[in-house]
Amino acid sequence: MKPFDIVIVGGGGAGLYAAMEAMKTNPSLNIAVLSKVYPNRSHTSAAQGGANAALANKAKDDTVEMHIFDTIKGSDYLADQDAVDILCSEAPKIIRELDNIGTPWSRLDDNTIAQRPFGGAGRPRCCYCADKTGHTILQTLYEQCLKKGVFFFNEYFSLSLSVNNSRMRGLLAMNMKTGKIEAFPAKTVIFATGGYAKMYWNRSSNAAGNTGDGQAIAYRAGIPLKDMEFVQFHPTGLRKSGLLVTEGARGEGGYLVNKDGERFMARYAPEKMELGPRDLVSRSIETEILQDRGFDSPAGKYIHLDLTHLGAELIKSRLPQIREMSMNFEGVDPIEEPIPVRPTAHYSMGGIDTDNYGRTVMDGVYAAGECACVSVHGANRLGGNSLLDILVFGRIAGHTAAEEAGKFEPGVISPEEIKAKDEELRSFMQSSGHYERYGALREELGQTLALNVGIYREASKISRGMDELSLLKERFKKIRVFDSSDIFNTNLMQVLELQNMLDLAETVAAGALAREESRGSHTRNDFPTRDDEKWHKHTIATLDNGTVKLGQKPVTMGRYELQERTY
Amino acid sequence: MHMTGAAEQHKEEKRDITFRVFRFNPQVDIKPYFDDYTIPVERGITVLRALNYIKEHVDPTVSFRAFCQAGICGSCGMRVNGISKLACTTQVWEELDRCKEPGILKVEPLRNMPPIKDLIVDMDPLVDKMKHYMNWIDSSMPESEMGKKEFLVSEDEFLKYDKATDCILCASCVSECTILRAHKEYVSPAVLLKSYRMNVDSRDTIHDTRLAELVKDHGVWDCTHCYRCQETCVKSIPIMDAIHGIRENALEVRGTKDTSGAKHAEAFMDDIAKKGKLVEATLPFRTNGVLWTVKNLLPMAVKMIMKRRTPPPPPMVKPSKGIKAFREEFREMTEHVKDDQQSHNK
Numbered sequence: 001m002k003p004f005d006i007v008i009v010g011g012g013g014a015g016l017y018a019a020m021e022a023m024k025t026n027p028s029l030n031i032a033v034l035s036k037v038y039p040n041r042s043h044t045s046a047a048q049g050g051a052n053a054a055l056a057n058k059a060k061d062d063t064v065e066m067h068i069f070d071t072i073k074g075s076d077y078l079a080d081q082d083a084v085d086i087l088c089s090e091a092p093k094i095i096r097e098l099d100n101i102g103t104p105w106s107r108l109d110d111n112t113i114a115q116r117p118f119g120g121a122g123r124p125r126c127c128y129c130a131d132k133t134g135h136t137i138l139q140t141l142y143e144q145c146l147k148k149g150v151f152f153f154n155e156y157f158s159l160s161l162s163v164n165n166s167r168m169r170g171l172l173a174m175n176m177k178t179g180k181i182e183a184f185p186a187k188t189v190i191f192a193t194g195g196y197a198k199m200y201w202n203r204s205s206n207a208a209g210n211t212g213d214g215q216a217i218a219y220r221a222g223i224p225l226k227d228m229e230f231v232q233f234h235p236t237g238l239r240k241s242g243l244l245v246t247e248g249a250r251g252e253g254g255y256l257v258n259k260d261g262e263r264f265m266a267r268y269a270p271e272k273m274e275l276g277p278r279d280l281v282s283r284s285i286e287t288e289i290l291q292d293r294g295f296d297s298p299a300g301k302y303i304h305l306d307l308t309h310l311g312a313e314l315i316k317s318r319l320p321q322i323r324e325m326s327m328n329f330e331g332v333d334p335i336e337e338p339i340p341v342r343p344t345a346h347y348s349m350g351g352i353d354t355d356n357y358g359r360t361v362m363d364g365v366y367a368a369g370e371c372a373c374v375s376v377h378g379a380n381r382l383g384g385n386s387l388l389d390i391l392v393f394g395r396i397a398g399h400t401a402a403e404e405a406g407k408f409e410p411g412v413i414s415p416e417e418i419k420a421k422d423e424e425l426r427s428f429m430q431s432s433g434h435y436e437r438y439g440a441l442r443e444e445l446g447q448t449l450a451l452n453v454g455i456y457r458e459a460s461k462i463s464r465g466m467d468e469l470s471l472l473k474e475r476f477k478k479i480r481v482f483d484s485s486d487i488f489n490t491n492l493m494q495v496l497e498l499q500n501m502l503d504l505a506e507t508v509a510a511g512a513l514a515r516e517e518s519r520g521s522h523t524r525n526d527f528p529t530r531d532d533e534k535w536h537k538h539t540i541a542t543l544d545n546g547t548v549k550l551g552q553k554p555v556t557m558g559r560y561e562l563q564e565r566t567y
Numbered sequence: 568m569h570m571t572g573a574a575e576q577h578k579e580e581k582r583d584i585t586f587r588v589f590r591f592n593p594q595v596d597i598k599p600y601f602d603d604y605t606i607p608v609e610r611g612i613t614v615l616r617a618l619n620y621i622k623e624h625v626d627p628t629v630s631f632r633a634f635c636q637a638g639i640c641g642s643c644g645m646r647v648n649g650i651s652k653l654a655c656t657t658q659v660w661e662e663l664d665r666c667k668e669p670g671i672l673k674v675e676p677l678r679n680m681p682p683i684k685d686l687i688v689d690m691d692p693l694v695d696k697m698k699h700y701m702n703w704i705d706s707s708m709p710e711s712e713m714g715k716k717e718f719l720v721s722e723d724e725f726l727k728y729d730k731a732t733d734c735i736l737c738a739s740c741v742s743e744c745t746i747l748r749a750h751k752e753y754v755s756p757a758v759l760l761k762s763y764r765m766n767v768d769s770r771d772t773i774h775d776t777r778l779a780e781l782v783k784d785h786g787v788w789d790c791t792h793c794y795r796c797q798e799t800c801v802k803s804i805p806i807m808d809a810i811h812g813i814r815e816n817a818l819e820v821r822g823t824k825d826t827s828g829a830k831h832a833e834a835f836m837d838d839i840a841k842k843g844k845l846v847e848a849t850l851p852f853r854t855n856g857v858l859w860t861v862k863n864l865l866p867m868a869v870k871m872i873m874k875r876r877t878p879p880p881p882p883m884v885k886p887s888k889g890i891k892a893f894r895e896e897f898r899e900m901t902e903h904v905k906d907d908q909q910s911h912n913k
Contacts, residue, residue, distance in 0.1 A: 024710065037632075038690055040736050041640040055717075097714040102704025102770055104725060104732045111719040129732070135639065136732050143703035146694070154691075177683060207635040240611070243637045321639070328638060328656045331611065439623030482627040487594050488684040491627040 003185040003410035005029040006401045007171050008192060009158045009214055011039030013134070014369025014390035015192035016141035018398030023148045025402035032184065034156040034173055036209060036493070039142050043194050043207045044390065047134025048246035048321060049118060050126040051387035053091035057108055058115035062123035064088050071385060072560050074120040074277050075378025076520035076530065078227070078538070081558030083356050083374045087385070090392045095127050098391070103140040104129050117251050118384040120277035120567070126384040131248055131321045134387055156182070157493050158213055159421060161189065161221040161365070162413045168221075168364045169411030172421050176493065179486030181422050183413035188364045188401040191218055191352060192394060195370035197231055199501040199508070200345035201446025203454075205237050205244035209497065214371045216500035218352045219507070223360050225541045226373040226553070228350035228504065229511030232381055232521045233455050235281035237344025239302040241329050245322055245341055247383040249307060250274040252318055256285065257304040257338065258293040264303075269567045276567045279380040279521045282343040286455045289342065297340070304338035311335075343455060347386060349377045349521065350511070353540060353553070358397030364408045368397035375538065378555075379520020428495055434480035438495045441472055441479070445501060448472075453509050458525040462513040469509060473502055507541040510548040515539060532562050582670075584608045584659060586617060588629060589675040592684050599682075602626070603671075608659050614674065615643050615654035631686035638801070641735035644742065645686045646675040651739035653801050677742035679751070693738060696754060700780055702761040705773040718770050731764035731809055733802040740796035740806060752785040756796035756806050759787060763809035766816065778817055787813045788828020819908065827855045840897055843887030847878035 006022055008015045011033050019033050033039065056062040067088040072079055099105060099113060106114040106129050118126040129136045145152075155176040162169040162183070170185035196212025197204050204210075219225055235256070236245040250256070256274050258264045268284040269276035276284075285303055288294055294301040307315055307322075312335045315323055319334075326332045326339045352367035354360055354374055360367055369390035376389055428434070452465030476499065483491035517531035518524050540551040583605050591599035604621045615633055622629050631654070634642040638656040645654050648665045654674075662672050680688035708718070740756040747753050754762075762781055766774050781787045787810060796806045814832070817825065823833040834853040838845050851860040871877045887893065 037634055037640075037642065038694075038736075041634050041642050043635065043640075045735070046635055046637065046639050093714040096717045099717045100706055100708045100713040100770070102706060102765075102768060104728060105720070107720055107722045107725050109722075111721050113717055130729070132733065135735070139732065140704070143697075146698050147701075147703040147705070152694075154694075207637075207640065209634050241637070324656075325637060328613075328658075437623065437627070483630070485592050485594050485628070485684070487592060488630050488687050490630050490632075491622070 002030065003170070003187065004032045005186070005405040006031045006188045006190060006398075007184045007186040008033045008190045008398075009171065009217075010042070010192035010194060010369070010371065011035030011037070011142075011152070011154075012042030012192060012194055012369065012390065013044035013138055013141060013387065014371070014394030014397070015039070015190070016138070016145050017391050017394030018190050018192060018368060018401070019145050019150045020141060020148060021395045021398035022402040023150060025399050029402055029405060030151075032151045032153055033145070034153045034158055034171070034184070036155060036157045036176070036213070038154050039145070039152065040138060042138060043210055044138040044387070045135040046207065046244070047387050048131040048244070049248040049251065050116065050128030050133045050384050051091075051095060051137070051391065052118065052121065052125050052382070052384035053095040053127055053388065054088065054123075054125050055092050055095060055113060055115065055127065057110075057112040059123040059125070062125050064092070066122050067091065067125060069560060070121050071376065071382055072378075073563070073565055074380055074382040074385075075376075076380055076565050077532075077536065077560075077562050078378030078519060078555060079376050080356075080374065080556035081560060082556050083376045085558065086356055086396070087376045087388060087392050091388055094388070094391045094395065098137060098140060101140060101144050104136050106130055116248065117275060118382070119247050119250070119272075119275045119281070120382040121384065126251070128248070130317075131246055131319050137387065137391070157496065158193075158217060159496070160217055162411065162417060163221050163362070166222070166362065168362055170413050172413070172418065174425070176488050179489055181418050181425070183418055185411040185413050186364075187405045187408040187410055188366065190358070190397050190401055191215070191365070191367040191371050192369045192390075192397070193371045195348035195351070196501065196504050197345040197348050199445060199505050200231070200449050200454075201442055202242055203237075203446060203450040204242050204345040205234055206346070211497035211501050212348070212371075212504045213497065213500050214367065215352055216503045218360065218365065218367065219503060219541075219543050221362070222543065223362050223365060224353045224551075225504075225507055226350055226353035226538050227375060227379075227511070228348075228507040228541055229515055229539060230349035230379050230521050231345055231508065232278055232347040232349060233282040233343040234346035235278060235285055235343055236305050236339075236341040237346070238326065238329050239297065239340040239342055240299045242344040243325060243329055244344065244346065245305060245326070245339060246319075247278070249305060249319055249322055252307075252314065253310055255306040255309070256281070257306050258288045259295050259303075260293060262293075264288050264293070272567045277380060277382060279523075280567060282455055283523060285343055294342075295340065300342065302340040302342045305341045306338040307334040308336065308338065345450070347381055349373065349375070349379065349381055350508070356396075357400040358393060359400065364404075366397045366401050368393040379522060425492065425496075428479060428481040428492065429484045431480070434478055436475050436479045438479060438491075438498050441475060442498050442501075444468075445472055445498070445505060449505060449508070453512050456523055456525055457512055459513060462509055466506070466509045466513065469502070469505055476502055506548050510550060511539045511541060514550050536562065581607055581609045584617070584663070585671045586621060587671050587673045588621075588685070590629070590685055591682060593682075602629070610660050612659050613655055614647055614657040614659055614662065614672070617659055618654060618674070630684045639735065641737035644677050644737040644739050646673075646677060646742065648673050649675075651677055651742040651799050653737055653739070656801065677738055679742050679744060679747040680738065690738065692751070693736070693741060693755065693757065696758045697761060700754060700758050700762050701773055701777050702758060702765060704765060704768055704771045706770055707772045708770070720769065724767070724769060727767045728764040730804050731760050733804055734760055735802065737801055739799045739801055743795040743799045745793050745795060746789050746791060750785060750789070753789055754781070754786050756810070759790070759813060760804065760806050760809045763812050766813065775820070778813070778820060781813055782817050782821065782826045782828060786828075787817065788826060788831070830854050840894065841886070842884055843890045843893050844884065846881050846884045848880055
């Protein structure tokens with residue numbers, strides 16, 4: 001295959017924005033987008049609430065500066081302030097650009113883009129399209145990429161970077177339709193594969209495929225990961241499935257209520273109440289449940305998200321998806337009854353360590369979106385900032401790669417390398433000594449993480465979790481792919497996804513054990529306070545001889561000094 | 568009896584259910600077959616969760632697509648008991664009443680798309696059609712100006728395409744479309760819906776080009792109003808409104824002499840206005856012209872004559888009873904529509 005100038009791995013918001021921007025930057029470039037699903041299926045479509053931008057359409061006194069401060073405070077001061085500056089300054093531009101290329105937005109009376117309040121934000125600055133914002137943004141970006149003639153390789157599962165003497169030569173991926181491993185020699189590769197929170201499996205709001213493929217590929221190629229221990233638990237996952245009820249439901253005025261009928265957030269965030277930041281609300285719910293003020297059911301303990309007082313009309317017009325989901329998956333119509341919810345692993349703040357331009361430490365390799373860690377979210381992401389992150393930094397990564405592709409030699413990938421990879425995958429299909437089933441391992445992985453490296457953490461539990469992870473990795477060596485066919489081998493794909501999750505889970509647990517403080521989403525019972533002296537630092541995880549090696553990196557400060565974070 | 572049965576069924580929280588799953592691996596199978604999997608299913612379990620269970624615990628080779636598992640991404644479109652829907656939002660227990668054989672749920676791939684393996688079909692032809700019909704906004708804003716200011720769009724305009732943008736491209740409508748079964752080249756309901764959504768967006772500049780493509784063969788006029796697409800839409804989108812919207816817009820912009828589709832519609836209107844019913848014998852001439860009709864329909868006409876199945880000749884088609892009152896109503900209605908269109912255009 002002719003070498004590509006840019007190979008983008010992942011067809012969600014970040015990947016598609018990168019593709020669109022790269023085409024715009026230099027239309028003569030040869031760009032490919034590889035995605036394991038059709039791009040319009042990507043998890044960006046699940047983002048319901050919206051994207052923050054200080055357009056000041058709703059609150060005339062909103063400013064970029066306020067958005068910056070809210071984001072830094074929300075991150076528990078672990079975000080890099082120069083990166084946050086870029087995120088928030090670019091925000092109004094990116095939202096307008098999306099409007100200019102056809103994204104449908106809900107509108108205010110003066111026909112400008114509608115905005116609503118969101119957790120942790122001082123002003124209503126979350127731009128939205130009903131409760132399908134991510135979906136409509138994804139559709140628009142996909143449409144524009146089709147218009148621009150981007151080459152899509154749909155249903156290609158990415159396997160590894162081809163690296164020789166720390167020089168990246170391209171990517172190996174499996175064509176799901178044929179089972180063939182194909183080489184994508186490339187000058188540059190952008191990883192935009194989304195998050196890794198699905199490692200918590202049934203206690204996660206994520207799509208089945210949010211298995212951190214890009215992070216795992218980069219990690220195995222020696223590229224450092226950053227702040228992996230920070231996994232955000234969204235306060236309101238549906239009790240049975242972990243599926244998400246958007247923060248928009250609280251933004252529109254929903255109450256969180258315990259079994260005594262009490263709006264318990266008054267105890268934890270008297271001012272912001274239900275609209276406190278996610279980490280705080282999740283911990284509050286978990287505390288209510290642990291102190292026996294939750295409801296009980298065979299499917300687990302939970303509390304109520306009550307929307308009944310909002311009225312049928314508002315629920316139908318502003319939160320139709322939420323209503324549909326709670327009816328489909330809980331059998332509850334939120335117009336009539338409160339929705340049973342509990343916290344669910346939702347977002348990975350950590351990811352591939354990049355600079356403000358999407359560059360990793362390896363020449364020609366970039367990352368953007370949830371897959372990357374710039375870091376703009378630090379220890380806790382604010383609602384409405386994730387869509388913004390993938391758009392702003394997807395665009396920046398696409399632009400940077402397009403500008404820099406010319407600097408690198410086109411890569412060459414040898415047939416031997418492809419053959420070796422093929423043999424590695426075939427070995428999973430051997431019957432002798434291979435008997436473990438991926439379903440069981442995946443389930444156990446999710447359970448041990450939720451139990452030992454969940455919302456509340458402590459050294460003894462995390463250590464136990466790490467022991468269990470080692471055992472799971474041992475068992476993975478005996479895993480069996482029962483489907484031996486070449487065509488659309490989803491059995492093989494799920495095993496490879498499990499492998500990625502297992503590798504990344506170790507970095508999450510190791511980071512959680514090392515970080516002896518509580519900050520943002522990371523709460524240690526044995527170290528309940530923030531320790532800026534020792535831990536106002538990013539965690540860096542690298543693969544060293546098959547094990548996680550931890551290091552640190554300073555946080556970039558700016559106008560804002562460290563403060564206590566209260567709401 | 569029936570009441571007691573229903574009550575008993577309601578109390579029952581777990582039972583064995585058989586999933587009769589369509590299997591086809593072109594690498595080894597000469598033709599498709601069905602595999603039966605009987606598994607214990609609790610109330611509240613979706614078809615997708617049942618399939619996941621089968622894949623994890625019974626047969627890892629069963630192949631299907633699934634991603635978000637929450638009815639958002641559109642990956643798991645398949646036919647359950649013959650109807651196209653999302654496996655992830657379909658409750659097994661609600662399907663029990665629809666089983667042809669009691670307790671056996673039939674699960675098959677979507678129709679009208681090339682099969683790949685088991686429940687997986689090829690989506691590429693649909694994407695190609697999205698490209699062919701320019702299912703994107705070609706913005707009136709030059710690229711160099713983008714990001715500087717927002718378009719002002721009224722909530723009314725947003726509401727015109729609000730429902731259409733709910734589409735998740737699950738392709739259930741594509742699978743159910745009766746025209747697609749006959750003609751693979753047909754534009755397809757999903758692409759018509761998307762085209763409509765683009766055409767009513769004031770930010771777009773290629774409305775006319777898109778419309779010109781839509782009125783060609785295999786385009787918007789080929790729909791026969793069977794409403795299957797709308798009935799099966801998993802997001803309850805009024806797809807037929809979009810199809811009618813494109814047609815009305817085409818008549819308005821391109822006139823009634825534009826294509827055979829438009830002429831066909833006009834001939835209908837004429838007949839209804841004059842006689843209150845159709846003069847079927849001359850419909851083909853008026854729609855497609857004499858030459859085309861002779862060339863394409865003569866053999867069929869001969870057959871129809873032989874079997875005495877010809878429609879009555881035009882002079883024999885007498886106006887319907889109460890035609891006077893009907894004509895008055897018809898006149899009022901058309902004027903009403905014209906008024907509506909005028910005020911709408913303002």
